[in-house]
Amino acid sequence: xxRMPAQFYRLKNEWKSVVCWMLVPILLTVFVMKTFGAxxxxxxxxxxxxxxxxxxxxxxxxxxxxxNDMLSVRYMELDDALYKLKQHELDSAFVIREDYSESVxxxxxxxxxxxxxxxxxxAYPAISEMVMSLAQQDISRSKAxxxxxxxxxxxxMDDEWDYExxxxxxEEKQRNESLLKTSFSYGKQAGQNDEKPMDFLNSRAVWAFFxxxxxxxxxxxxxxxxxxxMQVRWLYSSTTFKRHALWMLGLYSLLTLVSDGxxxxxxxxxxxxxVTLSLLLPMLAFRLTLNLFxxxxxxxxxxxxxxxxxxxxxxxxxxxxxxAVIPLDAFSRKWQWVExxxxxxxxxxxxxxxxxxxxxxxxxxxxxxxxGKRIA
Amino acid sequence: xLEVEGVQKRYKRKSVLKDVSLQMxxxxxxxxxxxxxxxxxxxxxxxxxxxxxxxxxxxxxGKRYKDDxxxxxxxxxxxxQDISVWEEYTVEENLRFFERLSWKRRSPxxxxxLCLDMQLTxxxxxxxxxxxxxxxxxxxxxxxxxxxxxxxxxxxxxGIDLKSKTEIGSYLLNLAKKExxxxxxxxxxxxxxxxxxxxxYSIGDDPFYPTLLKERGIEVKQLL
Numbered sequence: 001x002x003r004m005p006a007q008f009y010r011l012k013n014e015w016k017s018v019v020c021w022m023l024v025p026i027l028l029t030v031f032v033m034k035t036f037g038a039x040x041x042x043x044x045x046x047x048x049x050x051x052x053x054x055x056x057x058x059x060x061x062x063x064x065x066x067x068n069d070m071l072s073v074r075y076m077e078l079d080d081a082l083y084k085l086k087q088h089e090l091d092s093a094f095v096i097r098e099d100y101s102e103s104v105x106x107x108x109x110x111x112x113x114x115x116x117x118x119x120x121x122x123a124y125p126a127i128s129e130m131v132m133s134l135a136q137q138d139i140s141r142s143k144a145x146x147x148x149x150x151x152x153x154x155x156x157m158d159d160e161w162d163y164e165x166x167x168x169x170x171e172e173k174q175r176n177e178s179l180l181k182t183s184f185s186y187g188k189q190a191g192q193n194d195e196k197p198m199d200f201l202n203s204r205a206v207w208a209f210f211x212x213x214x215x216x217x218x219x220x221x222x223x224x225x226x227x228x229x230m231q232v233r234w235l236y237s238s239t240t241f242k243r244h245a246l247w248m249l250g251l252y253s254l255l256t257l258v259s260d261g262x263x264x265x266x267x268x269x270x271x272x273x274x275v276t277l278s279l280l281l282p283m284l285a286f287r288l289t290l291n292l293f294x295x296x297x298x299x300x301x302x303x304x305x306x307x308x309x310x311x312x313x314x315x316x317x318x319x320x321x322x323x324a325v326i327p328l329d330a331f332s333r334k335w336q337w338v339e340x341x342x343x344x345x346x347x348x349x350x351x352x353x354x355x356x357x358x359x360x361x362x363x364x365x366x367x368x369x370x371x372g373k374r375i376a
Numbered sequence: 377x378l379e380v381e382g383v384q385k386r387y388k389r390k391s392v393l394k395d396v397s398l399q400m401x402x403x404x405x406x407x408x409x410x411x412x413x414x415x416x417x418x419x420x421x422x423x424x425x426x427x428x429x430x431x432x433x434x435x436x437x438g439k440r441y442k443d444d445x446x447x448x449x450x451x452x453x454x455x456x457q458d459i460s461v462w463e464e465y466t467v468e469e470n471l472r473f474f475e476r477l478s479w480k481r482r483s484p485x486x487x488x489x490l491c492l493d494m495q496l497t498x499x500x501x502x503x504x505x506x507x508x509x510x511x512x513x514x515x516x517x518x519x520x521x522x523x524x525x526x527x528x529x530x531x532x533x534x535g536i537d538l539k540s541k542t543e544i545g546s547y548l549l550n551l552a553k554k555e556x557x558x559x560x561x562x563x564x565x566x567x568x569x570x571x572x573x574x575x576x577y578s579i580g581d582d583p584f585y586p587t588l589l590k591e592r593g594i595e596v597k598q599l600l
Contacts, residue, residue, distance in 0.1 A: 006476035013469055229458040235426055236449050236522060237477035244477070 006239075007247045010221070018252075021218045022259035025210035026266050033203045033271055044072035045123045048081035048093035055101035057138060062096060064134050071127065085118050092117045092124045094131055104135075104142045105163075112139075141170050203271050207263060208286070208344045209319040215294045216311025218252060222298035223307050242368055245295075253291050260287055278350055285352040289343045292360035299367060318344045377401055378423070378526055378558055383432030385418050392418050396432070396599045398577055402525070402556040405548060407563065407573035409589070409596070414580025416562040417457065419599075420528050423560065424454035436526060450479050453524030455532050459515045463504045467491060467514055470503060471521070478521045490517050494547040509540025516544065520551075527551065527559045533568060541565070545572045570594055 004012070011018065051062050066073045074090070081093040095114035097103075103112050112135050117124040145166040152160050161169075222245060224230070234241040260283055267273040294311065301307040322344025343353035378400040385393040392415045400406055410416050421427040423434070425445045434441035436448050461470050471487040482490075488499060496513040498506060503514065512532055519527070529548075533541045549572050551557045563569055566588055569576060578586045579599045586596040 003476060003481065006473055009473055009476055013465065013473075224462075229456065229460045232426060232454065232456045233460050233474065233477075233518070235424070236452065236454065236519070236524075237474075238479045239477060 005247070007244065007251055010248070011251060014221075018218065018255065021214045022255065024214045025207055026259070026263050028210045029203060029207040029263075030266060030270055032206050033201070036201050041072070045070060045091045045127065046072045046074065046089065047127060048076050048084065048090050049073050050076065050078045050081055050093065050095040052098040053096055053100040057101040057104060058096045061100070061134055061138060065094070065131060068130065082116060085116055085121075088118060088120050092121045092127055094128075104138050105146075107139065107143050107146070109139060141167060144170065202348060203267065203273055204348055205319060205322060205344055207267075208322065208347055209315050211287075212290060212315035212318060212344075213311050215256070215290045216297075216308060216314070218256070219291070219294040219298050220304055220307065221248065222295055223301055223304055226299055227302075246368075249291065249295050253288065256287055256291060257284065260284075282347055282350045282352055285357060286343055286347040289353050289356045289360060292357075292364060296360060296363050296367065299371065318342045321345065322348060377435075377437065378560075379433075379435045380423070381433045383419070383422060383434065384430045385415070385422065385427070386430045393422075393429070393579075396579070398597075398599065400526075400558045400560065402558055403552050404575065405552045405559040405561060405573050407561050407569040407576040408579060409563070409566075409569060409576060409585040410579035411582045411584065414582070416579055417530055419579065420454070420530050420560065420562060423526070424452055424528050425449055426454065450522060451525045453519040453522070453527040455516050455519045455527070455529040457530040457534065459511050461503050461511065461514050461518065464502060466500050466502050467496065467506070467510075468499050470514060471517060474518045475521055480522045482521060487517075487521075490520060493550075495543045507537075507540075509536040509543075512536055512540065513544065516547075525557055527557055529559065529561045531562055531564070533563065533565065541568060548572055566592070 049062055049065060051058055062073075062075075065071065076084075078093070078095060081090065084090045085093055093116040095116075097112065097114060100112055103109075113131060115124075115128050115131070117128075145163050148161075148166050149163060152158060225241070225245070225248075231241060234244070237244075264275050264279070264283070268275040293314070297310060298307060301310070318341075322342035343356050346353040346356075378398075380396060380398045383393055383396040384391070396415075396419060398406075408416050408419070418427065422429045425441065425448060437451065439448055441448060462473065465473065468484070468487070471491070472484065475482045475487055491497070491499065491513070494513045494517065496510055496517060498510060501510075503511060506514070516529070516532060527548075533544055545568060548559055548561070552559050561569075561573060566585070569589070570592060576589060576594055576596045577599050578589075578596045586598065589596045
């Protein structure tokens, strides 16, 4: 008769808590991100957009305004918008007038967009600036197209490109070459790459925070089993404590990797996060780092409560230095070692925390060779 | 047979065991008495291979401790003073977990019989809800899973009621007399020592325990 190994038997007896601690980070991440997302939606400035012109240029402008994360754009008729503005249900209302595209083509800058505000329109100046700058962009593009057409005409190349083609080509150039972005350098310092700054609350970082805590709760078996009173039992067992502990570490690592796979699915399907293959290796490295960290700390600690508290403190520290709660882009540019300190940052930047992994693997090797000699 | 010759143990400058020699045969229960700090637990830990002596020679079943301590652990059972069990598990789960780590395979039926033999009947109860006596019995049962020939018990009945003490005592007597196991037993309870031990060793300089036992007609051999 084949008997189940002790490690599996232990896992079988504790499956409820193991499953619970594996699911907690996923569930809490979904909860936080959905709640924060809803709050963010509530915090958006409501504006009305009345599109009287049905031209592609007008639709394009409306789309650009709608793309702004800080605005909640509602399309409606002017009468409704004005009524809601009076009721202070809207911050402001903007009308893209019927002759918008014609005015742009004719380089007429006045009366392109009508704007309405009330005495409580606190965001009106900023929003009207933004809308006007977008319209200005259209006008400038249109003017440039006309100059180019004029040049074609002067050189007898009238049939080369028409107006729409020039506009289309200009937009394509803007998209591909980020013409409105640039990098600056100061003194002898090299200019920074045009990195996309991290979001205020990143779902990967939120998950990492809860994953650190749950890993400490998941690995408390190591602390319980390495108590001196339990160590005596291992002297009279067919396996050594270290071999047993390594088995358990491998088993738990395998299970946590499965839960990480589930996490990626949740990221993709529920949180609509982009999940690419390039994320797999950093995620695996982060998980191994985390498991080794919790495992090795459990060897050192004697009291479960202190161990749990350390887990929570580590989660806070690593997440903050990882730039998850307060984005620390500038901070980490100045002190590169922040990235080394926080494996959370490595996860967010999809890199591998090599220093952490090496250090922890070295400590594991030291423990295997020299550690745990409390009992001969 | 257990043979101990000239065993010494020193912790830096402090000498705990000076020159201990003793012998035990199969089927014998030997008591070890002495005041706290006399070195009873230290001697038991050395015999259990949990601690190395500073000097001296130990043999069990003809095998030298120095050469074969890993093999000897397969025939030694050690019941520590602390209760070393999983509090959150039931009696059954504890036994079945440690059985899986044991050299000897035991069926669930055999595990249960081991418990029943020492009147540990709360098979499905979590350990944290058991009385001190029941926990001590479980502590003993786990140490017996690999069927050792030498059983070392460090105050196995401390802090438990008379009924449990008697049950454990009867069980140990049975183990020695019917199964021929060697049992070395430390306790501060002289009634217990008198009732179950064939011979008694005293350790340390204090004459209190030897005098007490001699008054009750028990011969005590002094260990240095």
